[in-house]
Amino acid sequence: MANARALDKRRKSIRNIRKITRTMELIATARYKKAMDRAAAVTAYTDRLSQIVNSLADSGTEVRHPLLEQRENPQAGRLLTLSSNRGLCGGYNASVLRTAVPHIEQMKSDVTNLSVDVSGKRGINGLKFRGIEPNDTYQQFEDQPAYDEVEKIASKYLELYVTGQMDRLDVIYTKFISTSRQEVTVETLLPFGSLDDGSSETAEATNTQYEFQPSAESILEEVVPTSFKAKLFKCFLDSAVSEQVARMIAMKGATESAGDMIKQLSMTYNRARQSQITGEIMEIIGGVEALEG
Amino acid sequence: MTLRCVVVTPERTELDREAEYVSLPMFDGELGVLSGRAPLIGRLGFGTLRLQTAAGPERYYVDGGFAHIEGDVINILTGRSIPIDLIDRDKAHEDLDAALAMSGGTPEEAQIRDTAVLRARGQLRASS
Numbered sequence: 547m548a549n550a551r552a553l554d555k556r557r558k559s560i561r562n563i564r565k566i567t568r569t570m571e572l573i574a575t576a577r578y579k580k581a582m583d584r585a586a587a588v589t590a591y592t593d594r595l596s597q598i599v600n601s602l603a604d605s606g607t608e609v610r611h612p613l614l615e616q617r618e619n620p621q622a623g624r625l626l627t628l629s630s631n632r633g634l635c636g637g638y639n640a641s642v643l644r645t646a647v648p649h650i651e652q653m654k655s656d657v658t659n660l661s662v663d664v665s666g667k668r669g670i671n672g673l674k675f676r677g678i679e680p681n682d683t684y685q686q687f688e689d690q691p692a693y694d695e696v697e698k699i700a701s702k703y704l705e706l707y708v709t710g711q712m713d714r715l716d717v718i719y720t721k722f723i724s725t726s727r728q729e730v731t732v733e734t735l736l737p738f739g740s741l742d743d744g745s746s747e748t749a750e751a752t753n754t755q756y757e758f759q760p761s762a763e764s765i766l767e768e769v770v771p772t773s774f775k776a777k778l779f780k781c782f783l784d785s786a787v788s789e790q791v792a793r794m795i796a797m798k799g800a801t802e803s804a805g806d807m808i809k810q811l812s813m814t815y816n817r818a819r820q821s822q823i824t825g826e827i828m829e830i831i832g833g834v835e836a837l838e839g
Numbered sequence: 840m841t842l843r844c845v846v847v848t849p850e851r852t853e854l855d856r857e858a859e860y861v862s863l864p865m866f867d868g869e870l871g872v873l874s875g876r877a878p879l880i881g882r883l884g885f886g887t888l889r890l891q892t893a894a895g896p897e898r899y900y901v902d903g904g905f906a907h908i909e910g911d912v913i914n915i916l917t918g919r920s921i922p923i924d925l926i927d928r929d930k931a932h933e934d935l936d937a938a939l940a941m942s943g944g945t946p947e948e949a950q951i952r953d954t955a956v957l958r959a960r961g962q963l964r965a966s967s
Binding site: 584587588590591594595597598601602692693694697705708709710754755756757758759760764765768769772775776779 | 847848849850851852865866867870877878879880881882903904905907909914916918919945947948950951
C-alpha cells in the first residue's frame with residue numbers, strides 16, 4: 547500500500563491543477579462569447595455586401611474581374627495556415643497541422659514555387675518540426691483579430707496577386723460550424739471563386755431600381771477586393787472562435803478528469819490510512835500481550 | 840422626415856444615427872443626400888462623411904467602401920471609420936511620403952500607388 551502522506555500530497559497538487567483548469571475554462575468561455583459577437587458583426591457586413599452584389603447582378607452587369615479569373619498554369623502558390631499562439635486547447639492545432647502537411651505536399655506538386663505563411667506560434671513551431679520553413683509568420687492575432695491587421699495581410703496578397711507574383715492563395719483554417727463542431731477547412735481564396743458565399747438564396751429579391759455611382763463597373767471593381775478582405779477576416783475570426791471553443795472543451799474535460807482523479811486518490815488514501823491505523827493497533831495489542839505474558 | 844445613417848465596418852456597427860442631411864465622400868466627389876432620395880449604390884472614396892444631426896454637425900473619415908441608399912436609410916460599408924478629431928496627421932504625412940515613394944513601373948503597381956496616395960491625402964484633407 548502506498549504511503550498515505552505521498553498520496554495526500556499528490557491529491558493536493560491535483561486540486562491546484564483543477565483550480566487552474568477551471569479558471570482557464572471560465573476565461574475561454576468569456577472569450578468565446580466575445581469572439582462570437584464579433585463574428586456576428588462581420589456577418590452584418592458581408593450580408594450587406596452580398597446585397598450590393600445581388601443588385602449589381604440584377605441590373606445586368608457582367609460580373610468580370612481579374613481576381614475572379616482562373617489562371618492557366620499557376621506558377622507561384624501561397625498557403626496561409628491559421629493556428630493559435632497558445633496551447634492547452636485540445637486537438638485544435640494538431641488537426642490544423644494534420645491537414646496542412648499533406649496539403650503542402652499536394653500544392654508542391656501543383657505549383658513550382660510554393661511559400662507557406664503561418665499565423666500562430668503553435669503552427670510555426672509545428673511546421674518547423676516537420677521540416678517546413680514558413681515564409682511569413684504572424685503572431686499578433688489573439689482571440690480578437692483586428693480588421694486593420696488582417697487588412698494589411700489581405701492587401702499584401704492582393705498586391706502580390708495583381709502584380710503576378712502569386713497565382714494562387716489557399717487558406718487552411720478551422721471553420722466554426724457549431725459549438726460542438728469545428729472543421730479544418732482548406733479554401734482557395736485567390737482566384738476568388740464566386741462573389742456570393744451561398745447565402746444569396748436567403749436574400750429576398752427586391753425590385754428596386756438602383757442608380758449606380760459612378761458606374762456599375764466601377765463598383766464591381768471595388769466589390770471584389772472588399773469581399774476578399776471580408777472573407778479573409780472571417781477566416782481569422784472563425785479560427786479565433788474555434789480556438790476558444792476547443793480550449794473551453796479541453797479545459798472542461800481536464801477539470802472533470804481532475805475531479806475523478808481526486809476521488810480515486812481519496813479512496814486509496816483513506817484505505818492506506820486505515821491500514822496504517824490497523825497496523826499500529828495490532829502492534830500495540832501485540833506489545834500489551836507480550837507484557838502480560 | 841429624417842434620414843438614418845448606418846456605418847458598418849467588418850468589426851462592428853460604428854454609427855447608427857438620425858440625420859437631416861448627409862454628405863457622402865463618393866469616389867468622384869461629394870454627394871449630398873436629403874430625405875426622399877432615389878435608391879442608389881455608390882462607391883466611396885477616401886474622404887469625410889458629414890452628418891447634419893439635430894445635435895449639430897458630425898464628421899468622420901471613411902476609408903473607401905460603398906454606400907447603399909434605399910428609402911431613408913443610408914448604409915455605409917467601409918473598412919475603417921474614424922471621427923476626424925482622432926486622425927493622426929503625422930502618420931498620414933508619413934503614409935503620403937511612403938506612398939509617393941512607391942514604384943509605379945507597371946499599370947498594376949501604379950494603381951496600387953495611386954490608391955495609397957489617395958488614402959493618405961484623404962486623411963490629411965479630412966483632418967485639416
